[in-house]
Amino acid sequence: MIDTHSHLLDEVFKDDLDDCIKRCKDNNVNKIVLVGFERITNNKAQELSKKYDIFYPTAGIHPEEVKDISDLDYLEDFIKNNKVYAIGECGLDYHWTKETKELQKIIFEGQIKMSIKYNLPLIIHSRDAIEDTYNILEKYKGQLRGVMHCYSGSLEMAQRFLSLGLYIGLDGPVTFKNAKEPKRVAENIPLDRLLLETDCPWMTPSPYRGKRNESSYVVYVCEEIAKLRNMTYREIEEATDRNASSLFNI
Numbered sequence: 001m002i003d004t005h006s007h008l009l010d011e012v013f014k015d016d017l018d019d020c021i022k023r024c025k026d027n028n029v030n031k032i033v034l035v036g037f038e039r040i041t042n043n044k045a046q047e048l049s050k051k052y053d054i055f056y057p058t059a060g061i062h063p064e065e066v067k068d069i070s071d072l073d074y075l076e077d078f079i080k081n082n083k084v085y086a087i088g089e090c091g092l093d094y095h096w097t098k099e100t101k102e103l104q105k106i107i108f109e110g111q112i113k114m115s116i117k118y119n120l121p122l123i124i125h126s127r128d129a130i131e132d133t134y135n136i137l138e139k140y141k142g143q144l145r146g147v148m149h150c151y152s153g154s155l156e157m158a159q160r161f162l163s164l165g166l167y168i169g170l171d172g173p174v175t176f177k178n179a180k181e182p183k184r185v186a187e188n189i190p191l192d193r194l195l196l197e198t199d200c201p202w203m204t205p206s207p208y209r210g211k212r213n214e215s216s217y218v219v220y221v222c223e224e225i226a227k228l229r230n231m232t233y234r235e236i237e238e239a240t241d242r243n244a245s246s247l248f249n250i
């Protein structure tokens with residue numbers, strides 16, 4: 001199984017990263033997309049991927065981390081000089097940082113263009129900004145390859161992103177009892193567009209909700225989606241592995 005969105009590079013794993021990786025292997029989680037989101041974590045993803053072959057590093061500028069237009073020169077330089085499997089995470093986040101809205105849009109659009117230019121998939125973060133996210137992406141319809149990461153919108157909106165050619169990434173919230181809409185999305189989107197993620201250390205699934213999340217817990221996301229779709233664990237695992245391998249070329 002593949003965790004297509006992990007931040008095992010976070011400080012909270014510094015004392016037991018080896019144990020976390022062992023628990024992945026014990027649960028048959030054999031590949032992890034290790035997601036950077038600004039300069040320090042982009043470097044960290046490279047460093048850890050050289051040390052552990054389970055990791056596939058990305059590089060991006062998260063909307064909460066935008067500084068100025070030079071972010072794009074930095075990132076282009078970085079992806080030319082390092083092996084990355086995706087651009088991102090990138091996108092729009094108006095939840096905490098509305099005041100950088102305009103700059104966020106510029107840095108997001110720059111990363112979309114880079115993903116097309118370098119033929120790399122995009123990892124898209126969107127929080128309280130779903131319409132703007134869609135409108136910017138729509139300009140590039142026909143050229144896009146990527147995932148709406150940690151998707152939390154409606155099924156109807158998911159269908160619009162699917163029509164742009166994007167995948168939908170689902171995480172821990174799909175396992176929560178009261179998560180009606182994520183469950184509806186999990187049940188109804190085409191299986192060949194679904195990806196499993198953890199977004200660890202955040203978004204912890206049941207039964208560990210409230211504790212630190214880690215990549216091995218992606219098995220709980222798989223289990224829940226299998227249940228919702230009336231399929232076997234193995235069927236969801238195989239389908240989502242195929243999707244992840246093809247999107248990220250891993």
Ligand SMILES: [Zn+2]
Binds near residue numbers: 005007035089199
């Ligand atoms: Zn993330």
